[in-house]
Amino acid sequence: RIGTWKTPQTIQPFFYDRFLPDSMKSQILSFTNPADQKTALLAGSLDMCGTTLAHAIYSASVDQPVVVVAALCNKCSALVVKKDGPIQSEKDLRGKTIGYVPGTMHEILLRETLTRNGISPARDVKLIRVDFFDMGTALARGSIDAFLSGEPFPTLAANRGYGRILSHPYYPDSISTINAGMIVRRNTIDKQPEKVARMVLAHARATRYLRDHPDEWLDKASGFGIRLEVLKAAAPNMELAWEMDAAFVLKAKALGSRMQALGIIDRQPDYDGLFDLSYVRQAQKRLE
Amino acid sequence: MNRLNSTSGRLNRLLPWFLPVVSFLSWFAVSESGMVPTYLLPHPKDVLAAASTYIFSEAGQGSHAGRFFEDLTASTIRVMSGFGLAVVVGIPLGIVSGRVALVNGMLGMTVNALRAVPGISWLPLAMVWFGIGLKTTVFLVALAAFFPIYLNAEAGARQVSPILLQAGAMMGVNRLRGTFAILIPAAMPHIITGLRLGMGISWAYLVLGELTGVSNGLGAVIMDARMLGRIDIIVVGIILIALIGRLCDLGLHQLLRLSFKSARRMP
Amino acid sequence: MNRLNSTSGRLNRLLPWFLPVVSFLSWFAVSESGMVPTYLLPHPKDVLAAASTYIFSEAGQGSHAGRFFEDLTASTIRVMSGFGLAVVVGIPLGIVSGRVALVNGMLGMTVNALRAVPGISWLPLAMVWFGIGLKTTVFLVALAAFFPIYLNAEAGARQVSPILLQAGAMMGVNRLRGTFAILIPAAMPHIITGLRLGMGISWAYLVLGELTGVSNGLGAVIMDARMLGRIDIIVVGIILIALIGRLCDLGLHQLLRLSFKSARRMP
Amino acid sequence: MTTRLRIVGTGRKPEVAPVVLEIQRLSKRFGTHGSGDAGVLKEISMKARRGEMICILGRSGCGKSTLLKILAGFMPPSSGLVRLNGNPVSRPGPDRCVVFQEDALFPWLTVRENIAFGLKGRKMDRGEQQREVDRFVSLVGLTDYGDYLPQEISGGMKQRVSLARVLILQPEVLLMDEPFAALDAQTREEMQNLLLYLWEKLSHTVLFVTHDVNEAVLLADRIILFEKEPGRIKKDIKISLPRPREKSTEGYFAHCRSITSEIR
Amino acid sequence: MTTRLRIVGTGRKPEVAPVVLEIQRLSKRFGTHGSGDAGVLKEISMKARRGEMICILGRSGCGKSTLLKILAGFMPPSSGLVRLNGNPVSRPGPDRCVVFQEDALFPWLTVRENIAFGLKGRKMDRGEQQREVDRFVSLVGLTDYGDYLPQEISGGMKQRVSLARVLILQPEVLLMDEPFAALDAQTREEMQNLLLYLWEKLSHTVLFVTHDVNEAVLLADRIILFEKEPGRIKKDIKISLPRPREKSTEGYFAHCRSITSEIR
Ligand SMILES: Nc1ncnc2c1ncn2[C@@H]1O[C@H](COP(=O)(O)OP(=O)(O)OP(=O)(O)O)[C@@H](O)[C@H]1O
């Protein structure tokens, strides 16, 4: 039993069945929120699920026994402004009203962007909390001037004609493009390491397959209800992933330190415990 | 101050459609005028198209195509289970609370406090208690429906004229029969109100129950549509759930009128 | 079948605390026993710590520190506005519907259909109509509270014994006074139930109202905590809203008893 | 608490007083339960002159209460017309007050508040209202019970409250449906005296339903006997005994006997 | 629909019948409204023997209904004790049935269903129940009204339904609170005869509250006069007229007159 979002960038679990040994069958459950998935995972209702790295770091910082065993996707964030609005660069955000969802990757990226452009998130802009799903409406109606959120909302806003993607807030020297990963319970690793290995392997294979067959990927994703043209436009900003390496962990550490600075976490988690790269390495060997 | 006679049955038959038709026409007019862009308020014909795809198309032809009947079945089962649970627990507890000060003293404060707690707060706890899936969904739906059913049953039982209970007691009616033959019929107007409110809120809370861990159902469709910003599907959902809700309301009312003389014979 | 006499006032005072205390103790016991890991069900002392941080710490010392009173004020204003709006619209409409078949014919079907529509479906439309901010919040809260208030007022007005209205009419009471001096007092038990349900659901829907466009408030805190999976904060939210809900319920009841003889003098 | 009123025999009103209430070929049929074509009331016609006291006698279920309700304007007749001072009656009004057979007190108001209810809308200062209420509370012998709620007083007391809250309004037409049925002999006599006293003073028109022939003969200018199935007027008997009437006179007994034999 | 029953004068029950109902120093005070130390009932003591018919007369508000409610077990006395066949009474039961002064019919049941209500729990096959109900519906003269709801029948009819639903249960003790107050003379006489007929047959003990002295003298073995404030027994009068009683005999008149003067 695997949990994930019904979004194009987190689609791999829907293909696991093709890549799992016959003895295993996957059942995919969809969620809208990483916390729900993690709770279900910890409560034993799921064997593996997706999560944002921010949420994984938060969970680990409060000693919850989750382990990231693979990456899920990278990139996927975008800063969107009103199409015909005056904002031409990040610097123009000063004094504007920006929508965000507290406690998410996107909040951290937004703050990073603002700070790098010399805008104080606390004083120079007005941040208001808007649910992901309401950002488009709020922007279209003029309630906010900009928002930073995940695909497909930015592309959707652009496609519908009221929004314009201003930039992608990736900074290679810090958080960069990391976004989400797959987690399992620690005791699953302890008790059923082969099962985890097989799931990671299936994940890796599914990811590779979808990378090689973007049409099939987007086709399946459009089955979630997003029009294909939007997906095609968004595809360059969505990177399916499975590999993790030391650089990945470093970026995660950068993310963790930003989170601590914001007061989202009180202390740094044990990154070595949180990220278990061994399954990715095993899978890499198998796939060569 | 008397209810008007239904002399003009024709008018009475049309009257209920007045508001829906007016709203639809103004919606249509606004959409046609182009005052509001369609991504904010979809055009009726788009909504109709989305609805017909959702309901009538072959499954698999698009995101939501043809899923309606499957969703409807799944959701109906969940709502009915939750509502049924709420009825089975809420009515007896409410009636006992209304008549026995001891029980009311014990339950009253707690129930009236929990009423105010947002349904969504229970979700993480429900997932821990029940896992994901049907049980959590049913729990959330039942919890929401419980409060109006309980509170109305309690108020109804409390209002019952003591002389009716006395009349029953002197005719040798025992507690059990007294409850079914006197207390419940006499509290029926309140109980009906509670059940109708509970039924409505069961459907309304379905979204919450299908937020997590289930892949079909009308609530899940609405949440998917919300996630994807498909306002047209959301409007389809509003209209469908309103229709279904109204049908359930009518059905419930008819069922009660069939089953209870007191529901039939009291205003 | 009679209500028990409150001979032992002491017992009656303690009774309401029985369930909360038992739940707390079993929660404590379960947590202490370590049967359920704290990340699924936080330990009472962690929740207490989170609560005290949220309520008493200096603002700015942590994500939620010291925000309570500001949140409480903001949320209370929103809930009261929404609830007030629902009362102002729901009670007159309900009473008129209960007495005038024409109005009931016109409103009944629509209202009873819309009751079933999930609150969250209105969010996109409300944002279009009202923008984000106070107005949308108040609209969602009012919408949720409207249904129980309306439906109970309607049922109450419908049940009023015609002989009381006739007695009023023959004493030369005009419609306006008849409404206030007879109809409302006679429908009071139903109206009170509706108001109490409405008040509870106003708080419960606050979460929805504060999902988007406002940055403070108890509902916002709960949604933040949910986003982060901070179950301890969610439990704090549950307990705080339960307490506040209970206080509002008591306050409402007292206010009604102070303002209406019929609320004071009928069971 | 006893209230004894002496009835001062004022001169009788002239026979030619104008017609106040006119009932023209009034019939009433209820929709439910095919009670046959007969209906409940059939072609009732009668007139009541200003200041007349009319008693209605008839068997249980013959439609007396129904007639009073139609006169009061609570329900429309199936056919026929009711005129008050020449104008058709369609709605209830304070010119025609009813003492109901059922309990129709407001359960959330005390005895005093129930009695004061109808005065509230009138132009009358508070002090005067209070005095008026006090007077009627004491006239019906409930001074000690002013603050009781209806559910805390006895059946007879309730009927006295119903009476007081209507008498205080001094309506032009009084419609009374067995108002004294639940009273003991002594209280009943006091209430009869109270009614007669106020009637002499205010000379309103009274339609009084009763089952007690003695009471009818004591009170009435005319006694109307109702027949059952369908309800209609069987006999209209003039009682021309002088007032104040004594229960021990031969004329009184003669009337009682003849009417009793009439309704057998 | 008229029901005329001939009363067959069976031999009178012996005076030494066992005591069924015993009231010992019973007092009742209501908490609310400091009605003084007097209370509503004060130190009532009396006995009723098996098959006795006792009428209670007393002024409005003297506590007659309150006494009946305590006997029925609807409310506890403030002090004192009620014994039925030697056992203290604390709860209502079908051995003591009440005909209420107020309307206490179930509004959601038809006349027939109301009358059948008490039989439902009994071991009796459906056909027999139906026949029993039919019999009592016709005894109270409501054959044509079996399917009416309480709000569709007249006040007098309601009281007859109340009577029938209790008589059908043939209780050991019958507590009747002004059961015939809303009936016309003829129906009232029929009901009195019905009551006497069933009483002769079943010889239950009857406590009968009435305001009508004639009725009391016609029915009672003993008449108990109540005093007011506080409610207590003023006089206990034995009526030893032979049965069946005729209203025209001298003995009957003498009793009526003496009691009437007693309660003045
Ligand atoms: N709402 C109703 N529906 C059907 N029938 C009704 C309704 N109200 C009254 N009736 C019928 O009308 C008839 C007359 O009733 P009404 O109350 O006028 O009698 P009444 O003369 O006042 O009798 P009583 O002396 O017993 O009070 C009865 O047969 C009754 O069944």
Ligand SMILES: Nc1ncnc2c1ncn2[C@@H]1O[C@H](COP(=O)(O)OP(=O)(O)OP(=O)(O)O)[C@@H](O)[C@H]1O
């Ligand atoms: N619930 C109550 N609270 C306070 N006082 C009460 C209550 N019930 C009855 N009383 C008082 O008890 C007294 C006796 O009432 P009860 O009904 O027994 O009189 P009654 O003899 O039946 O009179 P009636 O002939 O008018 O029916 C009255 O003064 C009444 O006010």
Ligand SMILES: [Mg+2]
């Ligand atoms: Mg009548």
Ligand SMILES: [Mg+2]
């Ligand atoms: Mg009484």
